[in-house]
Amino acid sequence: MKPDTIASPDTSGFEELVPSRYALRIGDIDVLVVSDGVLPLPTETMATNVDPAVRAEWFKDMFVGPDMFDWALNVLVLRSGDKTILVDAGLGGQFPGFPRAGQFPKRLQAAGIDLASVTDIIITHMHMDHVGGLLVEDVNRRLNPDVRIHVTATEIAFWQTPDFEQTAMPNPVPEVLRKTATQFIDAYADKIMAFDEECEVAPGVVAKLTGGHTPGHCVVHVASGGERLTFAGDALFPVGFDHPDWHNGFEHDPEESVRVRVRLLQQAAASGEYLVATHLPFPSVGRVAADGDAFRWVAAFWDF
Template identity: 75%
Template sequence: MTTHLNAPAAQDGMHPDPTMSLHVTSYEELVPSRYALKIGEIDVLVVSDGVLPLPTSTMSTNADPAARAAWFKEMFLGPDAFDWALNVLVVRSGEQTILVDAGLGGQFPGFPRAGQFPKRLAAAGIDLGSVTDVVITHMHMDHIGGLLVDEVKSRLRPDLRIHVAATEVAFWAEPDFTLTSMPSPVPDVLRATAAQFMNDYHDKLRTFEETYEVAPGVVVKRTGGHTPGHSVVHVTSGEERLTFAGDALFPVAFDHPDWQNGFEHDPEESVRVRVRLMQEAAASGELLVATHLPFPSVGRVAVNGDAFRWIAAFWDY
């Protein structure tokens, strides 16, 4: 990973001089898209895959509509839709470079601002061919779609290892959407995307049951809930720890951990998983990153009565 960890990595080409005129057109992007930090001796890079729009009702299917509307108004979001962040992780431990999830990809119409991670890895100086391992938290299309893009597939190394829970692989052979509440076209697209992923990468899959150490200090652990094989990734080095929570956490989870998400295949178990995850994070003081928290989604959790409080980390730049 060539991005210097104490450099302004999050600026992604933005000139450091704040007096620089914004009419300059030589930069492709003027927004942050990656953020580097160190967990002990392990390098971590949070990369934005962009954003995609979702209806606000999907974020809280069991909430009173008035309470949901009030929360989104208080957050200056909505009222009917909001932008959902997409974050992936790159971890370097020893000789291994690990990609955690792969974003949406660019093959889905209607989401032009997502599928950004390949160009943003390149901007960070990371060659896709250097990736030795991929961890898939779960097989929803916004986590595996990026691996189905031709320009990505053609650059991956032939000995790439893709780690995913065995339960997740089994689930997508005959997925059950009975308890979900998704926009109507989504289940068919999820099925098709998972089937294509299995077809393209079945020979590279390395399945695990409950936990697996992908590299020194990098452990993937199945939580279930969001999908039966949904997993989180713990990065630990010395006294420092960061957890990539995948889809166990959403922006509303801290104020209303009991509000269910329409994409959850087991909503009640999802509530138990996220409450337990936040309780553990509050007790340990570890850093958390999640797929759908606003970029760079690096922060900590504190207990706040019967709910929780998100404390964003100060950027080091």
């Protein structure tokens, strides 16, 4: 799987005005960012610990809102050696209120990637917009029966009795999250390979526990040939560069989430590595620059 191959024109019958995938290479590792679509969410969920007027002003300056905005959903496909690794699986199609999400299966097919070729799946955490795609019947059926799914042991334990006390989610969401996580564990129990602190899934591809957003949240570090990329999952949201201390309503431990976010941003700014995250606008490939006590997002120039 090489960038000039995985980014080739759509020949699958799924036609879109703009192909929602972007390929790059980190050393010898091929990376494909795939858009799973967007979720409409209330702007208030992006900053629950600040004055509403301050939050509204930030969204106005970003030409977004004022009440709702489209939250991007991105997943990764990595090829390292003989392994093809899917990082997260998007929302899936079982949530009728989000018709513009759940796009990754057809976009993967449009990129010429067969789900049966996926050897490993890394789940950053078990929120529905990260595991829901694996609950789509056609996806489950097409996966390799020997696929390995990597999730932190802490994440699995958390969803046995999840705690939503510190979250500020819309009312229906906690129960849907709980139900989806349970369905995922039940459906894939025999394929889950739980790990503690970190797991090298393939040469140069390491999943590492961070906690914060959920207690078992992990990020994925990709390193090869002196180049690096980190997939930050939900440790980072668009507002997090300007205001890393703003709490997100979906964070199960907001204070720890801030510490995780700042640490990741500091590391990315120091290393100059690429940073990709689930909810940054597609293709979500860029670098981080320090800017006093805050940070600045430097979008990568598209190479096409």
